[in-house]
Amino acid sequence: xxxxxxxxxxxxxxxxxxxxxxxxxxxxxxxxxxxxxxxxxxxxxxxxxxxxxxxxxxxxxxxxxxxxxxxxxxxxxxxxxxxxxxxxxxxxxxxxxxxxxxxxxxxxxxxxxxxxxxxxxxxxxxxxxxxxxxxxxxxxxxxxxxxxxxxxxxxxxxxxxxxxxxxxxxxxxxxxxxxxxxxxxxxxxxxxxxxxxxxxxxxxxxxxxxxxxxxxxxxxxxxxxxxxxxxxxxxxxxxxxxxxxxxxxxxxxxxxxxxxxxxxxxxxxxxxxxxxxxxxxxxxxx
Amino acid sequence: xxxxxxxxxxxxxxxxxxxxxxxxxxxxxxxxxxxxxxxxxxxxxxxxxxxxxxxxxxxxxxxxxxxxxxxxxxxxxxxxxxxxxxxxxxxxxxxxxxxxxxxxxxxxxxxxxxxxxxxxxxxxxxxxxxxxxxxxxxxxxxxxxxxxxxxxxxxxxxxxxxxxxxxxxxxxxxxxxxxxxxxxxxxxxxxxxxxxxxxxxxxxxxxxxxxxxxxxxxxxxxxxxxxxxxxxxxxxxxxxxxxxxxxxxxxxxxxxxxxxxxxxxxxxxxxxxxxxxxxxxxxxxxxxxxxxxxxx
Numbered sequence: 001x002x003x004x005x006x007x008x009x010x011x012x013x014x015x016x017x018x019x020x021x022x023x024x025x026x027x028x029x030x031x032x033x034x035x036x037x038x039x040x041x042x043x044x045x046x047x048x049x050x051x052x053x054x055x056x057x058x059x060x061x062x063x064x065x066x067x068x069x070x071x072x073x074x075x076x077x078x079x080x081x082x083x084x085x086x087x088x089x090x091x092x093x094x095x096x097x098x099x100x101x102x103x104x105x106x107x108x109x110x111x112x113x114x115x116x117x118x119x120x121x122x123x124x125x126x127x128x129x130x131x132x133x134x135x136x137x138x139x140x141x142x143x144x145x146x147x148x149x150x151x152x153x154x155x156x157x158x159x160x161x162x163x164x165x166x167x168x169x170x171x172x173x174x175x176x177x178x179x180x181x182x183x184x185x186x187x188x189x190x191x192x193x194x195x196x197x198x199x200x201x202x203x204x205x206x207x208x209x210x211x212x213x214x215x216x217x218x219x220x221x222x223x224x225x226x227x228x229x230x231x232x233x234x235x236x237x238x239x240x241x242x243x244x245x246x247x248x249x250x251x252x253x254x255x256x257x258x259x260x261x262x263x264x265x266x267x268x269x270x271x272x273x274x275x276x277x278x279x280x281x282x283x284x285x286x
Numbered sequence: 287x288x289x290x291x292x293x294x295x296x297x298x299x300x301x302x303x304x305x306x307x308x309x310x311x312x313x314x315x316x317x318x319x320x321x322x323x324x325x326x327x328x329x330x331x332x333x334x335x336x337x338x339x340x341x342x343x344x345x346x347x348x349x350x351x352x353x354x355x356x357x358x359x360x361x362x363x364x365x366x367x368x369x370x371x372x373x374x375x376x377x378x379x380x381x382x383x384x385x386x387x388x389x390x391x392x393x394x395x396x397x398x399x400x401x402x403x404x405x406x407x408x409x410x411x412x413x414x415x416x417x418x419x420x421x422x423x424x425x426x427x428x429x430x431x432x433x434x435x436x437x438x439x440x441x442x443x444x445x446x447x448x449x450x451x452x453x454x455x456x457x458x459x460x461x462x463x464x465x466x467x468x469x470x471x472x473x474x475x476x477x478x479x480x481x482x483x484x485x486x487x488x489x490x491x492x493x494x495x496x497x498x499x500x501x502x503x504x505x506x507x508x509x510x511x512x513x514x515x516x517x518x519x520x521x522x523x524x525x526x527x528x529x530x531x532x533x534x535x536x537x538x539x540x541x542x543x544x545x546x547x548x549x550x551x552x553x554x555x556x557x558x559x560x561x562x563x564x565x566x567x568x569x570x571x572x573x574x575x576x577x578x579x580x581x582x
Contacts, residue, residue: 064459082461090459102324102503102512103452113451116460120441148507149452164456174459 155186323499445446
C-alpha cells in the first residue's frame with residue numbers, strides 16, 4: 001500500500017502549490033500589500049486581479065524568488081521561492097521579439113526543458129528532440145515551430161510560451177498577463193491550453209490578468225488587489241458591486257452580461273493610478 | 287596584381303614554417319570567433335567587440351613598450367576592457383556611450399605609448415592592422431591555451447547563456463543567473479578579441495568576430511546551425527585570407543575582411559531571394575502551411 005509514489009502523492013496533497021502566510025511587501029513608505037494569507041491547492045486556478053501598480057507582478061516576483069517579502073513567509077511547491085524554480089512554469093506577457101533573432105519556435109520551447117542546465121547536453125539529444133516535438137504538437141504549433149520566433153504572430157508566440165512553460169511538467173504555473181495584446185480567438189486558445197494542463201495533471205495556476213472574462217469559466221478563486229487592500233474569494237463572492245465598492249473605497253458597479261463580468265467605475269475610483277501604465281515602474285527593486 | 291594567382295609561389299610559401307604557424311593561429315581564432323559570434327550578434331555586442339579590441343591594442347602597446355610579449359598585453363587589455371564595460375555599461379541605454387568613451391580614451395593612450403616606443407615601426411603598425419606572419423611558437427601556445435579555455439567555458443554555460451540572451455525574463459524565472467552570465471561572456475569575448483588582435487589587428491577584429499555570425503543569422507534561425515556556419519565562414523575568411531595574401535605579399539587583413547564581407551553579402555542576397563519567394567508563395571494563397579493553422 002505505502003509505495004513510494006503514494007507517499008509522494010500524500011506529500012503533494014499535504015503541501016499546497018503556494019503557501020503564503022502573513023505576507024507584506026513595502027517599498028520605502030509605500031506598502032503594496034500586507035497581511036496576505038493565501039494557500040493555493042494543487043489543481044486550483046487562482047486569478048489575480050487589480051489595477052496597474054497594485055502589486056500583481058510583484059507577487060509573481062515573490063513567488064519566483066526574485067523579490068523578498070518585507071514580512072511573512074512564503075513557500076512554493078513545498079520549498080523556499082527560487083529554490084524549486086524547475087517545478088514552476090512561467091508564461092510572460094507577449095512582447096515583440098527581434099525579427100532577426102537566431103531562434104526558432106522549437107528552440108524557444110526547448111529552452112523551457114533544459115535552458116537552465118549547465119553543460120552541453122549532447123547526450124540524450126534524441127529524447128530531447130522527441131520531447132520538444134511533443135510539447136510543440138500539444139499546443140498545435142507544429143506547422144510554425146521551425147520559423148524564426150521574431151516573425152511569428154503574438155498568438156503563435158504565446159502558444160509556444162505555454163509549451164515552453166509546460167514542457168518541464170511544472171506543479172505550479174505562473175502566468176503574467178499572457179493574454180494581453182492577443183485577439184479573442186487566441187485568448188481562448190491559450191486559456192484552454194492552460195486549463196487542459198490543470199485538468200489533466202493537477203497543475204495549480206496563478207493567473208495575473210486585468211481582464212477576468214477570458215478565464216472566468218475556469219477560475220476557482222480570485223485575489224483582487226487594490227491600493228494596499230485585497231480580497232480573496234470565489235468570483236461570485238468577490239465580483240459584486242458591494243464588495244468591490246468597499247475594496248476600492250469608491251463607487252464601483254459590477255455588471256454581468258451574457259456570462260461576462262464588467263467592472264464599471266474602477267478606473268475613475270483610482271484616478272491616481274491611471275498614469276501608471278507600467279506595473280514595474282515603482283515595483284522595480286533595483 | 288597577377289601575382290595574386292601565382293599558385294606555384296603560393297604553394298612554395300605554404301611549406302614555410304612561419305606560414306604554417308600563421309595558418310594554425312588563424313584556424314584557432316576562426317574556431318573561437320565563429321563559436322562566440324552568434325551570441326555576440328544576438329546580444330548586440332558588435333560595438334563592444336570593437337571597443338574591447340581597441341583596449342587590447344592599448345594593452346599590446348604597453349607590452350611592446352615594456353618589452354613583454356604583445357599577446358599578454360593584448361590579453362590583459364581586452365579582459366580589463368571587458369570587465370570595465372561590464373561594470374560601467376550595465377544599463378542598455380548607457381552601454382553604447384560607455385563603450386565610445388572607453389574606446390576613445392584607450393586608443394589615445396595606446397597612441398601615446400607607441401610614441402614612446404623606439405623599436406621597429408612595423409611592430410607599431412602590426413598591432414593595429416595585424417601581423418600574422420610574426421606569430422611565434424610561444425604565441426601559438428598561448429593562443430591554443432586561451433582558445434581551449436574559452437571553448438570549454440562556453441560549452442559549460444552555453445544553454446543558460448542562450449536562454450538569458452534570447453529570453454531573459456523567463457530565464458530569470460527559471461533561476462538562470464542572468465546577472466553574472468553577462469560579464470562572464472564579456473570576458474570570454476575579451477579573450478577571443480585579444481587573440482584576434484594578433485592576427486587581423488585591433489581595427490579589424492570585428493571582421494572575424496561579428497561578420498561571419500551576422501552572415502549566418504541571415505540564412506538560418508537555428509542557433510546550432512548558425513554557430514556551425516559562423517565557424518565555417520570565419521575559418522574560410524581567416525585561412526583563405528592568409529593563403530590569398532601569400533603570393534602578392536599584400537596585407538592579410540585586407541583579404542580576411544574582403545572574404546568575410548563577400549560571404550556576408552552573399553548571405554544577404556540568399557535571404558532576400560528566399561524572402562521574395564516566401565512572399566510570392568503567401569500571395570498565391572492556400573498552400574502556405576501558416577494559413578492552415580486554426581486555433582483548436
